[in-house]
Each structure stands twice: as C-alpha cells, then as structure tokens.
Amino acid sequence: MTVSANPTFDPAAIAARYAEVREQIDRAARDADRDPHSVSLVAVSKLFPAEAIAPVLAAGQRVFGENYVQEAKAKWPALREANADVELHLIGPLQSNKAKEAVALFDVIETLDRESLAKELAREIQKQGRSPKLLVQVNTGEEPQKGGVAPAQVNAFISLCRQSYSLAIEGLMCIPPAEQPPSPHFALLNTIAKRNGLKLLSMGMSADFEQAIMLGATHVRVGTAIFGHRG
Numbered sequence: 324m325t326v327s328a329n330p331t332f333d334p335a336a337i338a339a340r341y342a343e344v345r346e347q348i349d350r351a352a353r354d355a356d357r358d359p360h361s362v363s364l365v366a367v368s369k370l371f372p373a374e375a376i377a378p379v380l381a382a383g384q385r386v387f388g389e390n391y392v393q394e395a396k397a398k399w400p401a402l403r404e405a406n407a408d409v410e411l412h413l414i415g416p417l418q419s420n421k422a423k424e425a426v427a428l429f430d431v432i433e434t435l436d437r438e439s440l441a442k443e444l445a446r447e448i449q450k451q452g453r454s455p456k457l458l459v460q461v462n463t464g465e466e467p468q469k470g471g472v473a474p475a476q477v478n479a480f481i482s483l484c485r486q487s488y489s490l491a492i493e494g495l496m497c498i499p500p501a502e503q504p505p506s507p508h509f510a511l512l513n514t515i516a517k518r519n520g521l522k523l524l525s526m527g528m529s530a531d532f533e534q535a536i537m538l539g540a541t542h543v544r545v546g547t548a549i550f551g552h553r554g
C-alpha cells in the first residue's frame with residue numbers, strides 16, 4: 324500500500340475535516356436559532372487538484388467555490404461528468420474579458436462589483452441563455468487593494484444592475500479585512516442586504532464562519548479547514 328507523502332491529500336483526513344466543518348456549521352446554526360439547512364457550505368477548492376476534491380464529493384458535498392476561471396475550467400468539467408448536480412461558485416475577482424467563460428461555467432458569480440462587468444455579464448447571459456445567480460461583492464473595509472463596491476455605493480450599484488442591465492441580483496458577498504474582527508463587517512453586510520431586499524449573504528471563511536452564521540450568513544466559504552493549507 325502506498326501512502327501519500329503529503330498528508331493534505333490523505334482522503335481520510337480530508338473527509339474527517341469535512342465532517343467536522345459540517346458539524347460546526349450545524350451547531351452554529353442551532354446556536355443562532357436557525358435551521359441548519361438555511362446555511363449552505365461552499366467548499367473552497369482553489370489550488371487543490373481533483374484528488375483532494377474527490378473525498379469531499381464522495382461525502383456528498385455538492386457546492387464548491389473556485390477563485391480562478393482558468394483553473395476551474397481545467398478541473399471541473401471532468402469532475403462534473405460524474406457529479407452533474409455540482410453547484411459551482413466563482414468567488415475570486417472576475418475580469419470583464421472572462422465574463423463569457425464565467426457565465427458558461429459557474430452557477431453563482433459572487434464577485435460582481437462594477438458596471439463594466441455588469442454590462443459584460445448581461446450580454447453573455449443574453450447570448451448564452453444561461454443565468455448564473457449573481458451576488459454583489461461589497462468592500463466593507465473599504466480596502467483599496469480589494470475588489471467590491473464601497474458600502475455607500477451599494478444601493479445605487481444594485482439599482483443600476485437591475486434597471487440598466489436587467490440583472491437579477493440575489494445577494495451580497497464580503498471578505499472582511501484580515502486584521503480586524505469580522506463581526507461588524509458581517510453585520511454591515513446583513514444590514515445592506517435587508518435594505519435592498521436581498522436574501523443571500525455569502526460571508527465567513529475557515530477562521531470565522533461561526534460568527535458569520537450568527538449574523539445571518541446563508542453561504543459560508545470554507546477552504547483551509549477542509550482541504551488543509553494551500554501550497
């Protein structure tokens with residue numbers, strides 16, 4: 324019997340970590356008086372190969388997040404042949420010139436954050452007859468290096484997407500600044516979503532998904548806690 328030299332790719336270890344994350348999500352939901360089914364786990368498989376994803380698929384996980392269009396395009400068509408019901412989320416920044424590939428491949432695009440991208444997405448959705456769900460990314464920490472719409476601009480941006488481009492915006496996503504407590508950012512995202520009648524809230528990662536669930540997350544994006552550290 325051969326044993327993988329890299330413990331991160333030990334299928335049993337990945338399956339065990341996955342089961343633990345699932346349990347933590349269910350517990351956090353119950354602690355918040357929420358139905359565990361109202362929180363969806365997006366397993367973030369960026370930079371992990373098919374062999375690391377296989378045990379998570381085998382355990383029944385169907386919702387996955389990827390950051391890079393090219394990487395997802397190389398990995399997922401084959402995995403999807405065996406698992407047609409996979410739901411793929413784009414959670415990384417999207418260049419307008421990749422909108423075509425993103426609309427063709429993803430079921431949810433979480434990083435809509437500017438008019439030029441709204442325009443390209445609208446055009447491709449029309450052309451391809453395929454409508455991924457769209458979430459607007461909000462730069463809750465107003466960090467210059469990060470994508471996302473500034474909190475003060477979100478209402479206007481959502482109206483623009485709806486009115487000028489006929490895009491159905493279904494929710495919001497945020498990545499709080501690494502060096503700050505995340506809860507105020509999660510609370511802010513929730514407030515902005517309510518104000519705009521949006522149901523989906525993608526917030527919380529490996530280090531803080533339980534707090535995000537407390538504050539209303541409908542989607543938590545968890546990578547490291549399942550797959551281990553990335554390269």
Ligand SMILES: *Cc1c(COP(=O)(O)O)cnc(C)c1O
Nearest residue numbers: 367414528529544545546547548
């Ligand atoms: C990588 C990434 C995640 C997952 O982060 P972990 O800390 O590994 O759980 C979630 N969201 C986004 C946008 C990411 O880029």
